[in-house]
Structure formats: structure tokens, C-alpha cells
Amino acid sequence: MKAREIKQGIYSVGAVDWDRRLFDALIPLPDGTSYNSYLRKGTNKTALIDTVDPTMQSVLFDNLAQLGITHLDFVITNHAEQDHSGTLPVVLEKYPDARVVCTPKCKDMLVDLALAPGERIDTVNDKETISLGDRTLEFIHAPWVHWPETMLTYLREDKILFPCDFFGSHLATTDMYITDEGQAYESAKRYYAEIMMPFRTNIQKNLEKVKDHSIDIIAPSHGPMYDRPRFITDAYRSWAYDDPKNIVVLPYVSMHGSTKKMVEYLVNALAERGVTVKQFDLTVADLGKLAMALVDAATIVIGTPTALIGPHPNVVYATFLANALRPNLKFASIIGSYGWGSRAVETLSAMIPNLKVEVLPPVICKGFPREADFKALGNLAEAIAARHKQNNFVS
Ligand code: FEO
Numbered sequence: 314m315k316a317r318e319i320k321q322g323i324y325s326v327g328a329v330d331w332d333r334r335l336f337d338a339l340i341p342l343p344d345g346t347s348y349n350s351y352l353r354k355g356t357n358k359t360a361l362i363d364t365v366d367p368t369m370q371s372v373l374f375d376n377l378a379q380l381g382i383t384h385l386d387f388v389i390t391n392h393a394e395q396d397h398s399g400t401l402p403v404v405l406e407k408y409p410d411a412r413v414v415c416t417p418k419c420k421d422m423l424v425d426l427a428l429a430p431g432e433r434i435d436t437v438n439d440k441e442t443i444s445l446g447d448r449t450l451e452f453i454h455a456p457w458v459h460w461p462e463t464m465l466t467y468l469r470e471d472k473i474l475f476p477c478d479f480f481g482s483h484l485a486t487t488d489m490y491i492t493d494e495g496q497a498y499e500s501a502k503r504y505y506a507e508i509m510m511p512f513r514t515n516i517q518k519n520l521e522k523v524k525d526h527s528i529d530i531i532a533p534s535h536g537p538m539y540d541r542p543r544f545i546t547d548a549y550r551s552w553a554y555d556d557p558k559n560i561v562v563l564p565y566v567s568m569h570g571s572t573k574k575m576v577e578y579l580v581n582a583l584a585e586r587g588v589t590v591k592q593f594d595l596t597v598a599d600l601g602k603l604a605m606a607l608v609d610a611a612t613i614v615i616g617t618p619t620a621l622i623g624p625h626p627n628v629v630y631a632t633f634l635a636n637a638l639r640p641n642l643k644f645a646s647i648i649g650s651y652g653w654g655s656r657a658v659e660t661l662s663a664m665i666p667n668l669k670v671e672v673l674p675p676v677i678c679k680g681f682p683r684e685a686d687f688k689a690l691g692n693l694a695e696a697i698a699a700r701h702k703q704n705n706f707v708s
Pocket of ligand 1: 394534
């Protein structure tokens with residue numbers, strides 16, 4: 314995208330990446346992404362807020378050229394991850410008077426990760442400000458959204474918050490502000506689930522840090538901006554603070570139909586008891602959707618066949634992911650089948666130390682499930698529904 318004016322003297326100068334389909338060689342990007350960079354010209358000084366992914370550096374430089382920018386005083390670096398800071402060394406070469414402004418932790422990381430010149434980097438304390446003349450930038454340390462060095466930048470007079478990854482979404486669009494709220498909510502929730510959820514308590518603290526700031530616009534470094542900030546701050550409050558809901562997430566694999574039959578039975582038994590189930594066949598599932606489902610769920614039931622005595626590798630991967638994302642789950646169980654022997658339950662149980670859950674009795678059957686197995690699945694559904702009810706988890 315070409316440079317666009319947000320308000321007088323403030324421009325969006327970043328890049329939209331329509332075609333990127335994988336982030337960190339890990340996270341699916343079904344809707345692409347953007348690397349947003351912002352320019353604020355004050356009466357005395359000019360600041361660039363965050364840069365772009367190195368693959369898009371020509372877009373950033375073309376946009377700065379379009380605006381006639383030949384001099385930068387500051388490059389505000391909210392976050393050291395390469396999609397925002399990978400272009401920093403080239404920006405510093407092109408603008409030899411520019412000073413980098415970041416947190417002390419971020420300085421070390423920029424030197425290590427981007428090989429940025431440390432002598433060009435100034436660090437700021439929490440709540441410290443710098444003046445651009447008629448405009449003031451306030452820096453709000455916000456550790457762990459989602460790295461330890463992160464900060465937010467607040468442009469006081471214009472009431473714009475630049476939170477980098479915080480409140481972001483992987484969504485490629487020509488729109489400066491969100492237009493389709495349903496799509497924006499889905500993209501932001503996916504982003505929260507995959508990137509922010511492991512740091513839920515830090516998210517809560519950082520939400521408190523900005524709650525008294527008067528904010529007209531939130532301008533994140535991924536996805537469109539929010540001209541109705543409550544849309545995204547309320548969503549974050551809900552994801553970070555709310556109790557889990559009356560939902561079971563059921564990721565599974567079935568090799569020869571036995572586990573699938575058990576999954577079908579359990580899903581029906583739960584639905585009959587008023588529990589919402591989100592079922593994912595891990596041979597085809599979008600793991601981003603699984604992560605989103607984990608934001609709200611109270612219970613996870615993992616379904617696996619036995620392969621080489623252990624759980625199916627796709628189930629191992631999804632279980633590792635669920636444990637790493639640290640969702641607010643309260644209960645867990647395992648169902649599945651085996652032909653002649655299995656250590657699947659022991660292996661999976663040992664993989665979820667981060668999930669502070671009560672583990673309900675697993676249901677593992679030899680071969681194809683029979684009456685006793687269906688009865689055990691019914692008991693499991695009953696136990697889950699009862700616990701959700703006791704805890705007042707609502708849909
Ligand atoms: Fe968008 Fe943590 O980088």
C-alpha cells in the first residue's frame with residue numbers, strides 16, 4: 314500500500330502482505346497479514362514507529378520517499394521481533410541521524426537479533442516521554458505481549474495508541490480501519506489465541522496499564538486500525554478475564570474408525586447434556602481454529618488411536634500446542650483405541666503439565682468400541698456436564 318494520512322501529520326507507511334501463508338514457519342495465515350509502520354511529523358522532530366518485515370523494506374522506503382522524508386530523528390521500536398525490526402539496520406543506514414528508542418531489554422535483543430548498532434540505540438523507562446515539538450510520545454512498558462522487551466507508544470495529543478503486536482490481527486486488507494467486524498473479531502481472536510494466550514496474566518496487567526488513557530485510535534502493527542477502540546479492548550478483556558464456557562474441545566485422529574466411533578458417541582452424549590462440542594479431525598484441521606476454540610473451552614478431550622504403542626503423531630503435536638498455549642481449561646480426558654497394547658494415555662498425560670486441569674478417567678478400548686466402552690463414554694459425558702454445571706460455566 315502507498316502511504317496514507319491518518320490525521321494531519323500522521324501517516325501509515327507499512328506494507329500489506331497478501332500472500333504470506335505461514336508465520337514464524339509455524340502459524341497459518343489464511344488471510345495474509347500486514348507489517349504496519351507509522352510516521353509522525355512534529356513541528357521539531359519526526360518519528361517512525363516500528364518498521365516492517367525485511368521482505369517488504371522496499372514498500373517502506375517507497376512510502377517514506379513519497380512523503381519526501383529525507384530525515385528521521387527517531388525510530389520508535391516497540392518490539393524486537395524481526396517482522397517489525399528486521400529492517401531497522403537498513404533504515405539506520407538510510408537515515409544516519411536517526412536514533413532508535415526502545416526499552417532496555419529491547420536494546421539487547423536488537424543488537425543480538427537484528428545486529429543493530431548499539432551506539433545508535435537509546436533506552437526509555439516506563440512512562441518516559443519524548444517531544445516532537447507540538448506532539449508528545451509516551452512509552453508504556455508492556456512486558457510479555459508477547460516478548461519480554463515489548464512496549465506501547467501513546468501519541469498524547471492525537472490520542473493514538475501504537476501497541477505493535479498487542480491488539481493486532483493477521484489480516485491483509487486495503488481498509489485502514491476495520492470494516493467487517495465479524496472478520497476482524499475472528500482474525501484478532503485467532504491472533505490472541507496463537508500469540509497472546511500463553512501470557513494471559515500479563516495481558517491482564519497491560520490492559521490495566523492503558524485503561525485510563527484516552528484513546529481515539531488503536532493502531533497495531535498487524536491488521537487494520539481500530540477507530541472504535543472498545544471493540545478490541547472489550548474483546549481482549551473477555552478473552553483474558555472471563556471464566557471458561559460450557560464448551561468441550563475434542564481434537565482427535567482415527568486410523569481405522571474405532572476412535573472416530575468413540576468421538577461420535579461422546580459428542581452426541583455431550584450435546585444431549587447441553588454441552589457445546591468443537592470437534593477437530595487433526596489430519597485436516599486448521600490448528601488456528603483449534604487454538605481459537607481453546608480460548609473459551611472448559612474441557613479438552615483428546616482422541617487418539619495407538620501407533621507404535623503411543624499416540625498418533627498429529628495428536629502429539631496438537632497436545633504439545635495446547636500445553637504451550639496455556640488455555641484456561643479446567644478439565645481434561647483422553648479417549649481412544651488400540652490393537653494389542655498402548656501407552657498413549659501415559660504419554661499424553663505427561664505432555665500437559667501447563668494445563669492446571671482435573672483429569673477425568675480416560676476411556677481406552679481394545680479394538681472397535683463395544684457396549685461397555687459406550688457406557689464409559691456416557692459416564693465421561695455425564696462427569697463433564699456435571700462439572701460444567703457445578704462451576705456455572707455457560708455457553
Ligand atoms: Fe509481529 Fe511479535 O511480531
